[in-house]
Amino acid sequence: MGFNIAMICDFFHPNVGGVENHIYMLSANMLRRGHKVIVITHSHPPDRVGIRWLLPSLKVYYLPYPTIASSATLPNYFAFLPYLRSIILREGVQIIHGHAGLSSLAHEGILHAHLMGVRTVFTDHSLFGFDDAASILTNKLLEAALRNVDAAICVSHTGRENTVLRARLLPDIVHVIPNSLVADQFKPAPSPPSGDTITVVVVSRLAYRKGIDLLIATAPRICALFPNVRFLIGGDGPKMIDLLQMREKYLLQDRIEMLGPVRHSDVRDVLIQGSIFMNTSLTESFGIAILEAACAGLYVVSTKVGGVPEILPEDMISFANPDEDDIVRAMSEAIRLVSAGKHDPHKAHERVRGFYDWRDVAQRTEAVYESIMKSQPYDFWTRMHRTLDLGPVAGIIFAIILVVDCLFFMFLEWWLPEDQLDKVQMHWTPERFQEVVEEYET
Amino acid sequence: MYTEAWEAEWERVLWKKKPYPDNYVPRSFLASLSKNPNFRPYTYWHLVILSCPISQHLASIFVFLAVFMRLQQRLLDPRVLVWISVGVFMAGYLAWELLECSRADSQTRYTNRAKTLKASILVFLALMSLSPVLKTLTAATSSDSIWALSACLFILNALLADYTPMNPRSHQRERLTSVLSMNAAISSSVVLASRLSDDLSVFGLILFSVQSFALFPILRRRIQDTAKVLQVALTVLISTLSLALTYPLSNTAAYIYFACFTFVTFIAPAVLVWAQRYKNEIRGTWDPAVPKVNRRFSFSR
Numbered sequence: 001m002g003f004n005i006a007m008i009c010d011f012f013h014p015n016v017g018g019v020e021n022h023i024y025m026l027s028a029n030m031l032r033r034g035h036k037v038i039v040i041t042h043s044h045p046p047d048r049v050g051i052r053w054l055l056p057s058l059k060v061y062y063l064p065y066p067t068i069a070s071s072a073t074l075p076n077y078f079a080f081l082p083y084l085r086s087i088i089l090r091e092g093v094q095i096i097h098g099h100a101g102l103s104s105l106a107h108e109g110i111l112h113a114h115l116m117g118v119r120t121v122f123t124d125h126s127l128f129g130f131d132d133a134a135s136i137l138t139n140k141l142l143e144a145a146l147r148n149v150d151a152a153i154c155v156s157h158t159g160r161e162n163t164v165l166r167a168r169l170l171p172d173i174v175h176v177i178p179n180s181l182v183a184d185q186f187k188p189a190p191s192p193p194s195g196d197t198i199t200v201v202v203v204s205r206l207a208y209r210k211g212i213d214l215l216i217a218t219a220p221r222i223c224a225l226f227p228n229v230r231f232l233i234g235g236d237g238p239k240m241i242d243l244l245q246m247r248e249k250y251l252l253q254d255r256i257e258m259l260g261p262v263r264h265s266d267v268r269d270v271l272i273q274g275s276i277f278m279n280t281s282l283t284e285s286f287g288i289a290i291l292e293a294a295c296a297g298l299y300v301v302s303t304k305v306g307g308v309p310e311i312l313p314e315d316m317i318s319f320a321n322p323d324e325d326d327i328v329r330a331m332s333e334a335i336r337l338v339s340a341g342k343h344d345p346h347k348a349h350e351r352v353r354g355f356y357d358w359r360d361v362a363q364r365t366e367a368v369y370e371s372i373m374k375s376q377p378y379d380f381w382t383r384m385h386r387t388l389d390l391g392p393v394a395g396i397i398f399a400i401i402l403v404v405d406c407l408f409f410m411f412l413e414w415w416l417p418e419d420q421l422d423k424v425q426m427h428w429t430p431e432r433f434q435e436v437v438e439e440y441e442t
Numbered sequence: 443m444y445t446e447a448w449e450a451e452w453e454r455v456l457w458k459k460k461p462y463p464d465n466y467v468p469r470s471f472l473a474s475l476s477k478n479p480n481f482r483p484y485t486y487w488h489l490v491i492l493s494c495p496i497s498q499h500l501a502s503i504f505v506f507l508a509v510f511m512r513l514q515q516r517l518l519d520p521r522v523l524v525w526i527s528v529g530v531f532m533a534g535y536l537a538w539e540l541l542e543c544s545r546a547d548s549q550t551r552y553t554n555r556a557k558t559l560k561a562s563i564l565v566f567l568a569l570m571s572l573s574p575v576l577k578t579l580t581a582a583t584s585s586d587s588i589w590a591l592s593a594c595l596f597i598l599n600a601l602l603a604d605y606t607p608m609n610p611r612s613h614q615r616e617r618l619t620s621v622l623s624m625n626a627a628i629s630s631s632v633v634l635a636s637r638l639s640d641d642l643s644v645f646g647l648i649l650f651s652v653q654s655f656a657l658f659p660i661l662r663r664r665i666q667d668t669a670k671v672l673q674v675a676l677t678v679l680i681s682t683l684s685l686a687l688t689y690p691l692s693n694t695a696a697y698i699y700f701a702c703f704t705f706v707t708f709i710a711p712a713v714l715v716w717a718q719r720y721k722n723e724i725r726g727t728w729d730p731a732v733p734k735v736n737r738r739f740s741f742s743r
Binding site: 023113127128129130133151153156157158159161162164165172173174176177178209211213214216217270280282283285303305306307309310311312314322323324325355356365367368 | 454455456457458463464465467471472474475723724726727728729730731732733734735736
């Protein structure tokens with residue numbers, strides 16, 4: 001019998017993005033492996049509220065919390081407990097799996113978990129620095145949230161080093177399990193793009209952190225060097241205006257095509273129009289966009305930052321320093337290599353398919369769940385001591401939060417005793433479903 | 443036993459199938475971490491020199507307050523103050539000219555001089571005609587409120603003032619905070635002026651405040667850019683002047699000022715030098731890279 005898992009994150013469907021997709025795919029594959037998975041997130045009024053089911057029988061709780069900025073809820077530490085307690089007890093959840101460093105819902109879930117004897121796992125998806133005020137604050141919040149977590153998962157070795165430093169965790173409870181992709185959704189074009197024209201594709205949020213300044217500086221130079229190169233740029237963001245100005249200034253309207261925002265389901269159709277994918281990010285934890293492009297058979301040129309050097313073997317990607325001249329050099333080499341026909345899209349697709357698979361990710365995550373279920377949980381006094389170790393100021397604040405949380409939980413136990421809650425009855429199991437399908441087919 | 447084999451197998455890649463568990467900590471873990479990479483320790487005397495502008499600014503506020511007290515208690519004839527102001531202005535302008543003469547050509551200097559003359563006559567006349575209005579502007583407000591308000595405004599002035607040297611070659615625009623700082627000081631002197639008895643005192647005080655809070659900071663920032671000796675001499679001179687003017691009025695205030703100067707010039711730099719031992723800047727591969735672009739576009743975050 002599998003585990004009962006609750007994925008908690010502020011960022012989930014109907015929003016789109018890397019984290020959202022990761023949670024959905026991981027949940028779907030966990031369901032396939034015979035676990036019971038629910039997702040807890042905040043609601044998206046007016047219509048995305050209450051309890052919904054997503055396609056492979058994934059139950060999603062949309063809790064009524066207002067968001068403050070970029071779809072994150074306000075960290076308040078207590079308001080979530082009444083909902084969470086009812087959900088966890090009714091569903092019989094054994095493991096809480098929080099996602100994303102800036103999701104206060106995930107932090108809160110991890111804080112409350114021990115009250116109900118639930119074990120905790122946290123997945124960190126992004127990289128953060130240490131040197132500005134916002135990072136210092138969010139790193140402290142993360143450290144406090146992860147003080148008593150049973151295991152953490154990071155998507156790359158760089159991410160792991162970053163998380164270990166930010167949250168001051170012991171490195172052996174932090175696991176490296178990469179992100180993955182559905183290779184079938186990124187099949188290369190049946191026939192390679194014809195003609196002499198080489199199309200360079202850029203699909204990215206047009207923001208400073210994605211290195212759009214480098215793109216703006218290099219695109220005109222590459223266009224001048226190679227008359228047969230055109231650019232296809234998908235995405236939207238604050239740097240859009242700068243890009244448009246560059247295109248106007250160098251009169252490149254016919255060679256640089258701007259597509260505006262691209263839906264994730266349409267990304268493959270954009271990718272297969274080109275043969276080189278260019279990524280100029282300044283920081284990247286994993287770089288799923290690069291992987292998707294490589295899977296769609298494009299040759300990748302990327303800046304050597306964060307976890308990007310870890311995701312593909314060196315013959316499928318060429319690296320440049322985040323420096324205008326070096327990017328022009330790497331792009332020129334890539335254009336020569338592709339025009340000489342030395343890059344086979346279908347071979348690249350098959351190779352990526354062999355590297356990454358969600359089933360593998362789910363299996364490795366399951367191993368993490370098994371290891372924490374076998375381990376001993378911290379008792380209350382150990383938790384208290386560990387919380388006080390946070391620091392002379394933060395330690396006391398979070399110790400008070402811990403104690404008030406326990407008192408609040410005792411009040412809820414008295415107000416709404418566990419035996420008065422309706423337990424969720426599941427009449428369907430994956431085995432039963434399989435049987436019915438077989439009966440239907442025969 | 444496994445560890446050796448795992449260590450040999452370990453690679454910093456994600457795409458390979460690997461024999462070691464996901465939470466295996468390799469020996470190269472955190473190898474790319476660097477601490478305090480661009481760390482240049484401060485030296486004590488360098489910081490002492492850098493703290494001079496702060497002392498100068500505080501001293502100019504203290505001198506102004508001493509002058510105000512004397513005017514209010516009728517220890518100082520307002521006509522003398524006006525003549526002193528004019529004299530100080532001449533001296534300051536001479537110093538400015540001497541600093542400028544190395545730079546601009548004679549034609550620009552000539553036009554600049556004409557402009558300055560016109561502006562100073564305008565300000566002089568405007569203040570003279572406005573002083574009866576300024577005198578009664580906040581006359582109805584009780585003295586307690588005036589003292590509190592002007593104290594707050596002077597603190598604001600000291601906090602927001604621009605203590606960086608002015609580089610005459612780069613035509614940088616005045617920062618918003620330094621404009622706010624100047625406005626705070628001038629408003630403070632306007633509210634103080636309402637406690638004075640006659641129009642000429644008000645005129646003298648406002649003229650002096652324009653000198654100390656609008657013109658002096660410009661000269662101070664210009665001097666900061668040049669000789670260190672001049673800067674130290676100016677600091678000593680103006681600090682001594684503020685103490686000398688305050689001591690007959692109130693020795694307690696003079697002692698507090700003295701403590702203030704000692705703290706800003708000698709103790710605060712020592713604290714900063716001592717605090718450097720706790721500096722711990724962590725850099726690694728996760729930090730956002732700084733894009734190197736040959737300057738053609740201005741880029742902002």
